[in-house]
Amino acid sequence: MERIRIDRNAAAAVDEYLEYRRIVGEDDGGKLFTPEEYEEYKRRVLPQRLRNRLYVSFGVPGGIDCKLVGPETPCLCSHRYKQHQTDFEELPSERPLALPCRVRGCGCVSYQYVHLCGSQPVRCRCKHSARDHSEAAGHLCRKCSGCTGFHSPYTCGCGQPGYAHETLVETRQEREARGRPVGRDVPYAAMGGLTGFSSLADGYLRLDHSGTDSLANRLAALRTREEEDMAYFERRYQERMKMEREAKRKTSRSGAKPQPDHCRT
Numbered sequence: 001m002e003r004i005r006i007d008r009n010a011a012a013a014v015d016e017y018l019e020y021r022r023i024v025g026e027d028d029g030g031k032l033f034t035p036e037e038y039e040e041y042k043r044r045v046l047p048q049r050l051r052n053r054l055y056v057s058f059g060v061p062g063g064i065d066c067k068l069v070g071p072e073t074p075c076l077c078s079h080r081y082k083q084h085q086t087d088f089e090e091l092p093s094e095r096p097l098a099l100p101c102r103v104r105g106c107g108c109v110s111y112q113y114v115h116l117c118g119s120q121p122v123r124c125r126c127k128h129s130a131r132d133h134s135e136a137a138g139h140l141c142r143k144c145s146g147c148t149g150f151h152s153p154y155t156c157g158c159g160q161p162g163y164a165h166e167t168l169v170e171t172r173q174e175r176e177a178r179g180r181p182v183g184r185d186v187p188y189a190a191m192g193g194l195t196g197f198s199s200l201a202d203g204y205l206r207l208d209h210s211g212t213d214s215l216a217n218r219l220a221a222l223r224t225r226e227e228e229d230m231a232y233f234e235r236r237y238q239e240r241m242k243m244e245r246e247a248k249r250k251t252s253r254s255g256a257k258p259q260p261d262h263c264r265t
């Protein structure tokens with residue numbers, strides 16, 4: 001019987017590339033590092049990344065985290081979180097912590113999440129889309145003169161209007177002080193607020209126990225690039241668990257022949 005076979009070497013190369021991309025993010029400027037540059041990059045950046053990890057969430061002050069920002073989450077400026085400055089050698093002491101966009105020509109001075117409706121950012125009370133507003137501070141509308149700055153009346157799943165929400169950038173200590181999860185240390189770039197596999201679901205989705213139907217509908221609505229993040233971290237987690245199980249089995253029955261269970265069927 002004919003069956004599609006996955007070349008284990010090719011699959012490993014893809015995994016290696018994805019791992020590289022998660023770690024380096026956009027820091028190689030689009031040109032792959034040499035193995036030496038990659039090692040040097042990891043030596044230099046990973047310790048500071050673990051020390052200075054920033055957590056980015058979006059919600060009404062004092063309320064739940066309605067949204068945890070991940071690498072692919074878009075900003076009001078239209079660029080993704082991973083395209084903003086997310087690593088710091090030394091953390092600035094001023095608050096709020098500003099994470100400027102690194103895309104050339106973009107005037108965004110700090111990452112700012114905007115509610116999405118499907119894949120589109122919501123509208124302002126001036127009726128124009130968030131995208132029609134300047135990315136520079138003040139966020140004035142480019143299409144009308146009456147707008148005093150982007151102000152979204154959209155009702156969030158938490159019941160509060162969009163304009164009552166803020167993007168919060170905080171350090172590990174600050175997040176812990178608020179009693180919020182900080183997750184495990186990860187070497188990946190631009191993790192933002194992601195601390196677990198269910199982080200990507202909106203806050204109200206995580207809290208919702210009202211029934212499987214609405215849950216299924218809301219999960220279907222999450223089919224975005226962000227979902228790929230979730231699948232990726234889930235897969236790496238499962239791989240690590242499997243390696244740990246195998247390592248345990250090997251030590252408990254040393255001398256036994258290797259198990260064929262890492263073959264894909």
Ligand SMILES: [Zn+2]
Nearest residue numbers: 077079101106
């Ligand atoms: Zn930008």
Ligand SMILES: [Zn+2]
Nearest residue numbers: 075077101108
């Ligand atoms: Zn931005």
Ligand SMILES: [Zn+2]
Nearest residue numbers: 124126141147
């Ligand atoms: Zn407006």
Ligand SMILES: [Zn+2]
Nearest residue numbers: 126128141144
């Ligand atoms: Zn307008």
Ligand SMILES: [Zn+2]
Nearest residue numbers: 066156157158
């Ligand atoms: Zn909300």
